[in-house]
Amino acid sequence: xxxxxNLGYWGAGMDADNLAVAQExxxxxxxxxxxxxxxxxxxxxxxxxVAAQTERIDVGSAIFQIPARQPAMTAMTAATLDSLSGxxxxxxxxxxxxxxxxxxxxxxxxxxxxxxxxxxxxxxxAMTRERLSYEGEHxxxxxxxxxGKPLKLTVHPQREHIPLYIAAIGPxxxxxxxxxxxxxxxxxxxxxxxxxxxxxYLRAGREKAGKTLDGFDVCPTLPLAVGDDKDVxxxxxxxxxxxxLYVGGMGSPKQNFYNQLAQRMGYEKEAAxxxxxxxxxxxxxxxxxxxxxxxxxxxxxxxxxRIADRMKAYAEAGVTTLSLAPAGFTxxxxxxxxxxxxxxxxxxxxA
Numbered sequence: 522x523x524x525x526x527n528l529g530y531w532g533a534g535m536d537a538d539n540l541a542v543a544q545e546x547x548x549x550x551x552x553x554x555x556x557x558x559x560x561x562x563x564x565x566x567x568x569x570x571v572a573a574q575t576e577r578i579d580v581g582s583a584i585f586q587i588p589a590r591q592p593a594m595t596a597m598t599a600a601t602l603d604s605l606s607g608x609x610x611x612x613x614x615x616x617x618x619x620x621x622x623x624x625x626x627x628x629x630x631x632x633x634x635x636x637x638x639x640x641x642x643x644x645x646x647a648m649t650r651e652r653l654s655y656e657g658e659h660x661x662x663x664x665x666x667x668x669g670k671p672l673k674l675t676v677h678p679q680r681e682h683i684p685l686y687i688a689a690i691g692p693x694x695x696x697x698x699x700x701x702x703x704x705x706x707x708x709x710x711x712x713x714x715x716x717x718x719x720x721x722y723l724r725a726g727r728e729k730a731g732k733t734l735d736g737f738d739v740c741p742t743l744p745l746a747v748g749d750d751k752d753v754x755x756x757x758x759x760x761x762x763x764x765x766l767y768v769g770g771m772g773s774p775k776q777n778f779y780n781q782l783a784q785r786m787g788y789e790k791e792a793a794x795x796x797x798x799x800x801x802x803x804x805x806x807x808x809x810x811x812x813x814x815x816x817x818x819x820x821x822x823x824x825x826x827r828i829a830d831r832m833k834a835y836a837e838a839g840v841t842t843l844s845l846a847p848a849g850f851t852x853x854x855x856x857x858x859x860x861x862x863x864x865x866x867x868x869x870x871x872a
Contacts, residue, residue, distance in 0.1 A: 524843055525740065525742075526543065528555065530559060540574060542859065549859060550577075551859075553740075558582075581613050582612060584613045593644075599648065604678055608678075608679035614686070616633040638697065650673050684703045686702055686738065689707070696725050700730045704740050704842075706741075708741065708779070717785075719739075738842050740843075741843065742846055744760050757820065760820055762804070767779040768796065770807075828861065829866070833870075845858070
């Protein structure tokens with residue numbers, strides 16, 4: 522199992538620290554550095570900045586939002602980043618959510634699975650440098666009856682095949698991801714529940730494509746907080762607002778993929794309470810309602826030995842790249858967490 526680092530969103534007040542974290546991860550031999558986007562910083566600019574100041578670590582979009590870019594533009598960006606980074610780019614895609622898609626981008630959040638499939642097909646075709654033509658429900662290239670003509674990408678990516686990941690949570694999306702992608706980007710993964718909530722759907726998609734999970738990258742992001750085992754409860758408390766935001770506030774009462782995931786993990790009552798409090802404006806109450814066990818099962822908390830045991834569990838559950846989001850109030854604390862992650866991987870015998 523490899524380790525990655527997830528910088529999250531740029532512009533949250535830790536930009537200089539984030540670059541130092543990426544550079545330390547590069548020095549330590551981490552496999553990939555991911556950056557996200559929502560409605561603030563864009564991931565492409567951040568990844569270019571990081572790639573220019575690192576040497577070996579891959580840079581990946583977690584995610585490029587599908588409603589934000591035409592698929593041909595994503596192919597251009599991927600090819601450019603792969604070329605500039607010397608073959609170190611990983612393309613992560615996701616549909617985002619209805620609030621961002623419709624509220625920020627003005628793109629109707631409908632038929633997300635079909636839209637993702639078409640998007641991936643166009644991106645892949647464009648990056649082969651064939652002349653681009655496509656007829657689908659959501660995209661038709663070139664537009665009929667006009668001056669457009671099939672064009673081909675003029676930039677040569679460093680590699681013939683750029684790894685393509687999809688951020689997936691729900692069963693149908695996971696199955697399609699297994700079928701059409703090279704990897705899955707996951708959030709709030711529990712090693713104990715991974716087979717039933719995730720792996721079996723990815724496996725079904727791979728089988729539909731006539732493939733196995735061999736070579737497919739299962740890549741969850743986990744918060745990391747290192748400390749004494751007797752302080753695990755306090756370490757978990759630092760992630761209460763984060764968990765409450767996703768389980769309670771990401772989406773509407775009817776469309777919150779993270780809330781649905783918590784329910785599939787057995788927290789139906791708790792997920793409903795968190796969401797009810799969060800959407801009513803009681804964010805502190807929502808955070809207090811998050812069960813300690815939910816945080817502990819979806820984060821790496823405690824001593825290096827405890828974290829090593831958890832890493833073993835994730836590897837046994839099918840994780841191939843474990844991306845860490847190190848907590849810390851200072852840069853030194855975050856860098857120390859990165860080093861602890863490497864040490865834990867070695868103690869687990871997974872390095």
